[in-house]
Amino acid sequence: MQSSANKKHAYTRTLDFKTGCVEMMHGSGGRAMAQLIDQLFMKAFDNDILRQMNDQAGFTSAGGRMVMATDSHVITPLFFPGGDIGCLSVHGTINDVVMAGAKPLYLSAGFILEEGFPLGDLKRIVESMAAAARVIPVPIITGDTKVVERGSGDGVFITTTGIGRIPENVFISSERAKPGDSILISGTIGDHGIAVMLAREDFAFQSSLESDTASLHDLVSVMVEAVPGIHVLRDPTRGGVAAALNEIAQQSGAGMMLFEERIPVKPEVSAACEFLGFDPMYVANEGKLIAVCAPEDTDRLLDTMRAHPLGRNAAVIGEIIADSHYFVQMKTRFGGTHVVDWLSGDQLPRIC
Amino acid sequence: MKYIEAFRDGRLARKIAGQIAKEADPRRHYYLMEFCGGHTHAISRYGIVDLLPTHIYMIHGPGCPVCVLPMGRLENAIQLAQTPGVILCSYGDMLRIPTAKGNSLLKVKSRGADIRMVYSSSEALDIARQNPDKCIVFLAIGFETTTPPTAVVIKQAQALGLSNFTVFCNHVLTPSAISHVLLSPEIRQLGQVRLDGFIGPAHVSTVIGSRPYEYFAEEFQKPVVIAGFEPLDVIQAVLMLVRQINEGRAEVENEFTRAVLPHGNIKAQKLVADVFELRRSFEWRGLGHVPYSALRIKSCFADFDAEQRFEIPALSLPDHKACECGAILRGVKHPRDCKIFGTVCTPDNPIGSCMVSSEGACAAYFRYGRFRDNQSQHEMAGH
Numbered sequence: 001m002q003s004s005a006n007k008k009h010a011y012t013r014t015l016d017f018k019t020g021c022v023e024m025m026h027g028s029g030g031r032a033m034a035q036l037i038d039q040l041f042m043k044a045f046d047n048d049i050l051r052q053m054n055d056q057a058g059f060t061s062a063g064g065r066m067v068m069a070t071d072s073h074v075i076t077p078l079f080f081p082g083g084d085i086g087c088l089s090v091h092g093t094i095n096d097v098v099m100a101g102a103k104p105l106y107l108s109a110g111f112i113l114e115e116g117f118p119l120g121d122l123k124r125i126v127e128s129m130a131a132a133a134r135v136i137p138v139p140i141i142t143g144d145t146k147v148v149e150r151g152s153g154d155g156v157f158i159t160t161t162g163i164g165r166i167p168e169n170v171f172i173s174s175e176r177a178k179p180g181d182s183i184l185i186s187g188t189i190g191d192h193g194i195a196v197m198l199a200r201e202d203f204a205f206q207s208s209l210e211s212d213t214a215s216l217h218d219l220v221s222v223m224v225e226a227v228p229g230i231h232v233l234r235d236p237t238r239g240g241v242a243a244a245l246n247e248i249a250q251q252s253g254a255g256m257m258l259f260e261e262r263i264p265v266k267p268e269v270s271a272a273c274e275f276l277g278f279d280p281m282y283v284a285n286e287g288k289l290i291a292v293c294a295p296e297d298t299d300r301l302l303d304t305m306r307a308h309p310l311g312r313n314a315a316v317i318g319e320i321i322a323d324s325h326y327f328v329q330m331k332t333r334f335g336g337t338h339v340v341d342w343l344s345g346d347q348l349p350r351i352c
Numbered sequence: 353m354k355y356i357e358a359f360r361d362g363r364l365a366r367k368i369a370g371q372i373a374k375e376a377d378p379r380r381h382y383y384l385m386e387f388c389g390g391h392t393h394a395i396s397r398y399g400i401v402d403l404l405p406t407h408i409y410m411i412h413g414p415g416c417p418v419c420v421l422p423m424g425r426l427e428n429a430i431q432l433a434q435t436p437g438v439i440l441c442s443y444g445d446m447l448r449i450p451t452a453k454g455n456s457l458l459k460v461k462s463r464g465a466d467i468r469m470v471y472s473s474s475e476a477l478d479i480a481r482q483n484p485d486k487c488i489v490f491l492a493i494g495f496e497t498t499t500p501p502t503a504v505v506i507k508q509a510q511a512l513g514l515s516n517f518t519v520f521c522n523h524v525l526t527p528s529a530i531s532h533v534l535l536s537p538e539i540r541q542l543g544q545v546r547l548d549g550f551i552g553p554a555h556v557s558t559v560i561g562s563r564p565y566e567y568f569a570e571e572f573q574k575p576v577v578i579a580g581f582e583p584l585d586v587i588q589a590v591l592m593l594v595r596q597i598n599e600g601r602a603e604v605e606n607e608f609t610r611a612v613l614p615h616g617n618i619k620a621q622k623l624v625a626d627v628f629e630l631r632r633s634f635e636w637r638g639l640g641h642v643p644y645s646a647l648r649i650k651s652c653f654a655d656f657d658a659e660q661r662f663e664i665p666a667l668s669l670p671d672h673k674a675c676e677c678g679a680i681l682r683g684v685k686h687p688r689d690c691k692i693f694g695t696v697c698t699p700d701n702p703i704g705s706c707m708v709s710s711e712g713a714c715a716a717y718f719r720y721g722r723f724r725d726n727q728s729q730h731e732m733a734g735h
Contacts, residue, residue: 021462031700261362274356276471334583335362335369336399341699341719 015039029239029284030343034247053251054174055096055234056164063165069096070161078125078155080199082192082210083286086128089158091215091286092237094136098220099233099289101172102164104136109160110144114153125156136217138162169228176231177252181320182298184291186219186305187212187313189241190269193283198272209268214287219310223291226304232292240282242340244290245328255323258330258340264313281330282343292320359582360398368587369403376594382408384593385683386551387530389416389709390581396716398583404590411545412713414529414638414681415553417494418446419705419712422635424667425522427451432489432520432662433465439483440467441476442491443498445709450702452672473498473505480509480517489658490519497555499523499647500620503627506649506656520658521649524634526556527564528645532636534572538684545683549593551586552578554608561616565604573602580608627653635668637705638681677704680713687714694718 015035025032042050049057056069073089083091090107097104109129113122133140140160191212198207216235223230232252236244241263249256265280273280287310293301298316305311318330328340376382386392392412395401401410414420426449433440440457447457447469461467466486470476476490492502502519509517530550538545552565557578565576575596579589589607596603606612627650634646649657658664671677675697676690687693687706697703699715706712 021459023458023462025458025700035700332398333362334360334365334398334400334403336402338396338399339719 024346027238028343028346029237029243033239034342052173055099056102056162058100058166058173064168065166067097067100067102067164067166068161069093070159071096072157072159074154074157075196076154077196077199078121080196080211081208082195083213084125084128085156085158086125087132088211088213088286089160090129090132090136090138091213093160093162094138094215094217095235095237095286095289097162097164098215098217099172099235100164100166101170101220101224101230101233102166103221104138104162104164104217106163107133107138107140107160108142108144108162109140109158111146112153112157112159113145113147114155115147115150117155122156125158129158132215136215167224167228170224170230172224172230172233174232174234174248174251175253177248177254177292177320178231178294179254179320179322180295181231181292182295182301182316183245183256183258183318183320184293184298184302184305185236185241185264185315185317186216186289186291186311187287188264188266188269189236189285189288190265190273190280190283192286193240194269194272194278194280196284197276207268207272209266209272212285212287214310216287216289216310219289219305219308222308223301223304227293227297227301229297230291230293230301232290234290236285236288236290238284239343240280240284241288241290242279242281242328243342245340246326246342248290248292249326249328252320253326255321255326256318256328257321258318258328260330261333262315262317264315278347281340282347295319356582359580359584361584365403365584365587368584368591372408372587372591372594373405375591375598376405376408377598378405378407380407381546382594382597383411383546383548384408384551384590385411385413385533385547385549386586387413387415387526388551388553388556388581389419389712390554391551391579391586392416392713392716394581394583394586396719400583400586403587408590408594411547411683412680412716413550413683414533414636415495415526415556416706416709416712417498417524418443418449418709419677419681420524420529420636420638421446421449421493421522421705422637423451423669423671424635427667427669428664429491429520430455430457430460432491432658432664433457433460433467435487435662437485437487438466438489439479439486440465440489440491441470441479442467443471443493444469446491446493448702448708449705450708452669473501474508477505477508477514477517480514481512484516486516487661488517489662490517491522492519493522495524495526495553495556496559496624499628500559500617500623503623506627506653507623509656510653515655518656518658518661519649520664521628521647523628523647524636525645525647526553526560527567528642529636529639530565530568532639532642532645533682534568534574536639536682538682547574547683548597549575549577551589551593552576552604554579554581554585554611557606557608557612557616559617559620562604562606562612562614563616569602569604575602575605577605578608578612580611626650636681637671638678672703675704677706677714680706687717690714 056067071092195211305314480488577589577592579585628647631646654660679685706714
């Protein structure tokens, strides 16, 4: 449950609970979703742990500092280049757990299946989940299965919940970004969103692009070992890098200055975005992370990331600046500057 | 991509910007209107204003296709979408445009209307083929760029005998909108708005060519430079306009020579002429009723004309009272002059159409330009 946090509510009107309906934009990772979370879920469930507003919740137990994260997975198509809903449902939750610098311990899995869904496809999905969990390794220790009538679901929905333990000296949280800090990204952005979009049948052009879906547990563990004092980690999934950066800016109460020319984007992703009228900053990733660290730690962190297979294309893309509006700004390759705002709903293609 | 990146080269941009700074006369102001939403988007996305001297002002024109569709036609589309048995197909950024009461195609979709977002008119035709028991309405909007593809699908539907395919035609014409802006009392008589030159449309001009603009240049003594949608195109066009203004010339120049010919695309023009005819008058949001500014489907294609097949009442609905979209579309006001800009009206809760499409002046300014207010740069002194 991620949100724009409680520090600042700029430019929003309250939700209309009398006549309003759930719209697609309430799930797209942008400002509308943040508003739904803040004005409904946060209000109803309010407690200290929920108010941390990270990708995962931290709590203490006899075993030390623990984190818990949950993530529901819905995707069309279920099988896409580079992965499927099965491995995605493991990676998504594990990545939320490890963004606290935690070591993942256990997973649970809940399935909502639609009547008529081929058992062979279900087997492929479950085996893909098992393989993804084995690699980490993290056991899937409990689960649930429900079946809904044909037409009431989209094949398979999977919800996974993960638990992890945070090492002693690690204090990673989204409100810890400070002016002067460096912002790093672990690799090329937008691969997952564009690969999935191109895999949908209604697009007439093809590409060899694959989703970047991957578990980031190992990358995070070497990063935390090299720089235990990392301030923030976040995986830029729905809403893309832009949404994740805006969340960090809001929660830390600071602004950001990014440099467009330093942001790694694959040529295929740029080309597809160009064609569709999208901006890769708003396209989903499933195997990338954003890190914020003190300036003196930057080189060591970058070298560590680049030495890892999942961080080969890591780059320092900008820095945290003091800004009372908490704007994320970008210096364009062209020489001008613009605000990288939250997305309002899904990206819709422009016509002209 | 390398062919695109070449048109976004920062070093070249700084060189052209240096030239503009050198040639722009510091004793005067330059008011330039970019007609197209595509240019508005490029200006805000790449921060082009940051590269211009502070006495050159960019005024956003009415060339955002979704922004100029009047409330009445939007209400018609919403009613069509709610008609039993209808699938309404629309381009993406049309879906979020709100009515004065806050309704939108997306909202009626969430309440069960069958609305499909399409990337091209041919997708709408495919949906008609796949759903023979439904009636498909393609919500056709846009300027001369999107008109030929609509003409193509109407002809194809006729050839295929697809009786369940119809088009709700809202195609409008660029030259008549430019004339209307230039003829508006604010510009002609009151002198409230200064306009020294136009950046002419990119994609529209690939279809209609550069000839149609010669009339404005001559009649209104305003220079026009047709430019592509890449940032270097735009900044180069600004330099060309500054030169024309300095030299007292009012000519049509073509910066977008890689795509625009004087006569345009004759084949596309013929297609459009086969299928469409001029409407005597059409309502534009912000501009009101503009004579001979839109197209309707010819009677020989009446079977595919939603206006012939469905009861579509002529509605003339006012905009939201506080919304300044109209004045903004005419270049009379800046988004910042609107009382509800950025407070009540935001991209999440748009009140006016200019806040919806990223090509709309308000959305572009909200998304990319707000921080300038804090730094109090580039104030539009003339407004």
